[in-house]
Amino acid sequence: MILFDLKCQAGHVFEAWFRNSGAYEAQASAQEISCPICGDVRIGKAPMAPRIAKSRDAAEGTDEAARRKAEILRELKDLRRKVEENCDYVGDRFAEEARRIHYGEVESRGIYGEATEAESSELKEEGITVERIPWVPTTNS
Numbered sequence: 001m002i003l004f005d006l007k008c009q010a011g012h013v014f015e016a017w018f019r020n021s022g023a024y025e026a027q028a029s030a031q032e033i034s035c036p037i038c039g040d041v042r043i044g045k046a047p048m049a050p051r052i053a054k055s056r057d058a059a060e061g062t063d064e065a066a067r068r069k070a071e072i073l074r075e076l077k078d079l080r081r082k083v084e085e086n087c088d089y090v091g092d093r094f095a096e097e098a099r100r101i102h103y104g105e106v107e108s109r110g111i112y113g114e115a116t117e118a119e120s121s122e123l124k125e126e127g128i129t130v131e132r133i134p135w136v137p138t139t140n141s
Helices: 021-029 056-086 093-103 117-125
Strands: 004-006 013-018 043-045 088-091 109-112
Touching: 004 021, 013 021, 021 043, 043 056, 088 093, 093 117
Parallel strands: 088 109
Antiparallel strands: 004 013, 004 043
16 A cells, blocks of 8 residues: 555645555546545645654654544545435536525435536525535545
8 A cells, every 4th residue: 555645736735545556547547536625636646755753652643643534534435425325416517406406496305416616606605505525435446
């Protein structure tokens, strides 16, 4: 396993584990990696510094941070599973469908999909509640 620092087009830096560098390259070229902050799939490697523990206490702190990150990742995967099980996927028609629901043109239901920052802002200005959630992959490789 290898840990890479990654960066989306919006400049968000995050970490991700891969089986090897080939697995990273394949997933990145297929746009299967998404930024946990904004969901962007245009991902590249960010400059990385070597990780050197300075003491046993520092190593234990790193272990705690790794456990916390793993817990957050698990929670985000659970959230994704719940959304997929309970909501309808509307793809890039998200803004249009959210408006139709809000204005009573179709029956109210939970939906998820893709929207640009501009579309999300417009929906919020219209009083339509939308939230962006980090859409993490369901697998680690």
